[in-house]
Amino acid sequence: MMSLLEKLTVCHPDSERAGSIAAFFSKPPVIRTEDLVLRPMKMSDASDIFHYASDPEVAKYVLWDPHRSIADTRAYIRYVRSLYHRALPSSWAVEYRPAGTVIGSIGFMGYSDTHHAAEVGYSFSREYWNRGLATQALGAVIRTAFEQIPGLNRIEAQHDVRNPSSGRVMEKCGMRMEGILRNRLMNKNEFIDVALYAILKSEL
């Protein structure tokens, strides 16, 4: 989903904290869970990512359009990798360990140093839905971000109200629903209401 914070970037590039944050975003750490490895995205992930990113059901409630060709996927991976190079908030590829296949992505839609807050978002291949995998990935990202991004206080996420399974993932990861934002976003030519969730570091 589009970020509430996406226009905000690291505001104090000379501070020590900003240096640690830039290090985190430029080299996103590899995160292992029971079934998944979250790791920086590579160009060789293109066919796995195209497989799910071309599925209109996966793209239905997110702000991007389904990929029409592998060239779209390559352009997306190039963009994500350019974010690593610029030390900006970006995404991990999510590899399903038993198969060694990339089945989704998760990452930061925005980060504000001023407000000590980040926004997360994720998408997974339809074949892998309802197995607890998004919950594993989001839980791991929340824990890692609070541990490794100095000063981070709040992580938020938002979902189209017509996409309740995403809200359930947020809830299972300890995020609290804070309200419904009416017509908050324009997605695929219609205004949509979104539910805003957040977790504070003190609630971990």
Ligand SMILES: CC(C)(COP(=O)(O)OP(=O)(O)OC[C@H]1O[C@@H](n2cnc3c(N)ncnc32)[C@H](O)[C@@H]1OP(=O)(O)O)[C@@H](O)C(=O)NCCC(=O)NCCS
């Ligand atoms: C939303 C999405 C990430 C969920 O991933 P997932 O791996 O299926 O999530 P999990 O299996 O960890 O949890 C899904 C939960 O939603 C529940 N759920 C599924 N369909 C539901 C529905 N229609 N209404 C309410 N809950 C639903 C599941 O039962 C499960 O909860 P439970 O463990 O209490 O039973 C996945 O469907 C997806 O990638 N969708 C396309 C992209 C997208 O919409 N991303 C989110 C943008 S905000």
